[in-house]
Amino acid sequence: MERYSRQLLALGIDVQERIMESKVAVVGCGALGSSLAELLGRLGVGEITIIDADIVEMSNLHRTHLFTEKDLMRPKAIVCKEKIEEINSEVKINAVLDIVDQTNALDIVKGKDIVFDALDSVNYRLILNDACVANKVPLIYAGISGEYGTVKLIVPGKTSCLSCFMTPGEGSNSCEIIGTTSIVPTVMASLQVQLYLNYLRREVQDEMILFDFRTMNMEKVKINMNPNCEACALHEYIYIKENISQSCGISRISNETLSEDSSSEIKISKTQDGLTICYGSKCFKKRV
Numbered sequence: 001m002e003r004y005s006r007q008l009l010a011l012g013i014d015v016q017e018r019i020m021e022s023k024v025a026v027v028g029c030g031a032l033g034s035s036l037a038e039l040l041g042r043l044g045v046g047e048i049t050i051i052d053a054d055i056v057e058m059s060n061l062h063r064t065h066l067f068t069e070k071d072l073m074r075p076k077a078i079v080c081k082e083k084i085e086e087i088n089s090e091v092k093i094n095a096v097l098d099i100v101d102q103t104n105a106l107d108i109v110k111g112k113d114i115v116f117d118a119l120d121s122v123n124y125r126l127i128l129n130d131a132c133v134a135n136k137v138p139l140i141y142a143g144i145s146g147e148y149g150t151v152k153l154i155v156p157g158k159t160s161c162l163s164c165f166m167t168p169g170e171g172s173n174s175c176e177i178i179g180t181t182s183i184v185p186t187v188m189a190s191l192q193v194q195l196y197l198n199y200l201r202r203e204v205q206d207e208m209i210l211f212d213f214r215t216m217n218m219e220k221v222k223i224n225m226n227p228n229c230e231a232c233a234l235h236e237y238i239y240i241k242e243n244i245s246q247s248c249g250i251s252r253i254s255n256e257t258l259s260e261d262s263s264s265e266i267k268i269s270k271t272q273d274g275l276t277i278c279y280g281s282k283c284f285k286k287r288v
């Protein structure tokens with residue numbers, strides 16, 4: 001416990017024990033996800049599963065703290081796993097080279113104590129929300145737009161969910177390909193982890209926290225459960241049943257089963273509008 005002596009003074013032994021017993025998933029390992037994974041690893045979370053099919057590119061390096069130039073073209077999830085193992089070898093880390101979509105969302109969420117949303121696509125986010133609400137697994141959302149960020153804790157049965165107020169995007173609106181700095185995702189990831197600590201202290205507020213980095217204004221907005229929500233009210237889970245079109249970001253080409261640490265045989269090839277990334281027989285299309 002020497003490693004945690006300073007945070008024990010702030011959190012207490014009960015919360016530290018709950019952290020060390022936690023099995024969490026970090027969905028997405030970009031700027032938000034890598035910051036989340038580092039913070040959770042340093043906190044001493046028992047088991048962290050990091051899911052991302054993407055590779056590290058030069059345009060990531062200005063905002064993703066765990067990645068260096070040596071990591072270019074390597075799978076983000078593997079790089080995160082290796083770096084966090086160096087930081088805290090007591091934490092079990094699973095790297096899953098995959099996206100989370102209709103085919104695997106329920107399986108990825110199952111058995112987790114909490115899930116962190118570090119995605120950059122509204123449509124994939126709604127699939128993840130459906131899977132969390134259906135499995136009654138808490139979800140901590142963060143969204144980033146330029147120098148503006150939002151964060152929210154979703155506890156199925158107790159709070160509103162993302163589907164209560166979000167709708168799927170079409171075309172370029174389904175991805176958040178917008179500029180940001182290294183500061184915004186780092187702070188938003190920190191706020192997500194603070195919400196996780198508050199949740200472990202049994203403190204649950206149904207509110208969205210909005211942070212404007214330019215003005216340094218923070219606002220809390222109460223979000224009520226939507227009685228017509230197809231996830232938390234009607235339990236129809238339309239996004240894990242329907243095939244929402246994804247016209248940007250990463251999407252699945254082949255449809256193989258989930259594999260862990262399948263780092264062998266990585267093949268990356270350039271296409272007209274982006275990249276094809278294959279891990280063994282599992283392939284993804286990345287549009288840029």
Ligand SMILES: [Zn+2]
Nearest residue numbers: 161164229232
């Ligand atoms: Zn809802």
